[in-house]
Amino acid sequence: MSEKIDVRGLSCPLPVVTVRKKLLEMKNGVLEVLVDTGTSRDNITRMAVNTGWKVEAKEEDGEYRLIISSKKK
Amino acid sequence: MLKKIFCFRKYIIFTGVFIGISATVLQKLGNPANMGICIACMERDIAGALGLHRAAVVQYIRPEIIGFVFGSLIAALIFKEFKARSGSAPLMRFVLGFLAMIGALVFLGCPWRTLLRLAGGDGNALFGLAGLITGILVGIFFIKSGYNLGRNQRTYPLVGWIMPLIMMGLFLLLLFRPQLPSGAVFFSSQGPGSQHAPLFIALLVAMVIGFLAQRTRFCTVAAVRDVILIKDTYLFTGVISLLLAALVSNLILKQFHPGFQGQPIAHTNQLWNFGGMVLAGLAFTLAGGCPGRQLFLSGEGDADAAVFVLGMIVGAGFAHNFDTASSPQGPGLWGPASVIVGLIICLIIGFSMSDLMKKKKEA
Numbered sequence: 001m002s003e004k005i006d007v008r009g010l011s012c013p014l015p016v017v018t019v020r021k022k023l024l025e026m027k028n029g030v031l032e033v034l035v036d037t038g039t040s041r042d043n044i045t046r047m048a049v050n051t052g053w054k055v056e057a058k059e060e061d062g063e064y065r066l067i068i069s070s071k072k073k
Numbered sequence: 074m075l076k077k078i079f080c081f082r083k084y085i086i087f088t089g090v091f092i093g094i095s096a097t098v099l100q101k102l103g104n105p106a107n108m109g110i111c112i113a114c115m116e117r118d119i120a121g122a123l124g125l126h127r128a129a130v131v132q133y134i135r136p137e138i139i140g141f142v143f144g145s146l147i148a149a150l151i152f153k154e155f156k157a158r159s160g161s162a163p164l165m166r167f168v169l170g171f172l173a174m175i176g177a178l179v180f181l182g183c184p185w186r187t188l189l190r191l192a193g194g195d196g197n198a199l200f201g202l203a204g205l206i207t208g209i210l211v212g213i214f215f216i217k218s219g220y221n222l223g224r225n226q227r228t229y230p231l232v233g234w235i236m237p238l239i240m241m242g243l244f245l246l247l248l249f250r251p252q253l254p255s256g257a258v259f260f261s262s263q264g265p266g267s268q269h270a271p272l273f274i275a276l277l278v279a280m281v282i283g284f285l286a287q288r289t290r291f292c293t294v295a296a297v298r299d300v301i302l303i304k305d306t307y308l309f310t311g312v313i314s315l316l317l318a319a320l321v322s323n324l325i326l327k328q329f330h331p332g333f334q335g336q337p338i339a340h341t342n343q344l345w346n347f348g349g350m351v352l353a354g355l356a357f358t359l360a361g362g363c364p365g366r367q368l369f370l371s372g373e374g375d376a377d378a379a380v381f382v383l384g385m386i387v388g389a390g391f392a393h394n395f396d397t398a399s400s401p402q403g404p405g406l407w408g409p410a411s412v413i414v415g416l417i418i419c420l421i422i423g424f425s426m427s428d429l430m431k432k433k434k435e436a
Binding site for chain 2: 008010011012014016036037042043046047062
């Protein structure tokens with residue numbers, strides 16, 4: 001079951017704060033995040049990896065789709 | 074791959090060290106004492122050069138500010154991160170920039186100079202640092218309460234180019250120094266405004282800083298905020314590196330003079346050193362980043378950050394014209410009152426643009 005958040009256009013630190021809150025709620029599973037800046041991509045990736053999640057980033061038309069998944073299956 | 078390498082911690086450490094050493098060396102080369110780099114002071118000097126205020130000792134078009142934007146622009150273009158965007162409460166950002174400058178000029182420095190003053194031995198900066206952290210903490214309270222300036226929108230590329238073009242205009246004024254009948258462009262003949270490192274060295278160093286900071290997302294306010302808000306020490310590492318590098322560099326260059334009295338471009342009124350930076354710290358946090366970060370963002374096409382910078386420059390003009398800025402003798406006549414009013418405005422912004430107001434209505 002995958003969930004999705006769109007944090008495009010939000011100012012720092014709201015993208016990472018929003019995603020962190022969602023990950024804390026989810027505990028495991030897959031979260032798809034749409035971001036529009038390199039800063040948000042880096043911040044969210046660093047936060048997710050540091051808290052034990054896997055992150056896969058795909059660039060699409062100057063924006064990014066982050067697939068954040070729990071390491072435990 | 075190149076995009077990824079700048080995310081590693083060693084690059085933020087390198088950026089902090091580079092800024093710390095550069096600032097102390099720029100001071101050695103002519104910039105004012107403990108003010109090798111100060112975003113607020115340097116934007117204030119630009120405001121003076123343009124005649125937005127007439128404090129004769131602080132008027133100079135600082136090439137460092139221009140270089141920060143150019144460096145960030147170049148990095149953003151190379152790494153394909155230049156994105157014109159706008160529309161996230163720009164007028165509110167102008168107000169926050171204005172108030173941040175009012176607070177910073179009561180303390181006499183931005184977050185960068187707070188660290189550089191500490192690294193130069195200025196004990197008064199401890200009160201400014203305490204104020205800055207307090208302001209950031211209040212800002213975090215609002216962020217945790219749902220504070221949000223709204224989403225920006227992608228817009229025409231030209232909108233993102235406006236700030237770099239303004240900087241190009243300033244650079245031409247600095248280079249050709251036209252003298253108009255009004256007296257503009259104003260350049261100080263004495264005082265801090267007359268003290269500066271050679272133009273092209275300052276510009277080049279600032280461009281390298283702008284480039285590095287755009288890649289590493291260096292931000293002195295987010296450094297503290299992220300540790301508390303999301304338990305992330307990445308940016309904090311960079312800020313500590315800046316402080317330590319500047320301290321060591323000052324010791325080597327014999328620019329370290331510990332004490333409270335007679336510190337350069339500083340005053341000893343600790344209440345308002347603290348209070349000024351509470352206001353600045355809160356305004357920076359509500360706007361999403363320190364004044365350096367706002368310049369770097371404006372270089373990569375963020376027109377809202379550019380509006381914040383313009384708010385700071387106008388705020389500097391106001392601060393000197395309306396006697397809210399401090400001098401080495403102490404706070405200006407209206408300095409304390411302006412800090413109190415500024416804090417009230419920031420609190421209203423924080424409450425009214427977060428979920429706190431909604432909760433109150435629901436109750």
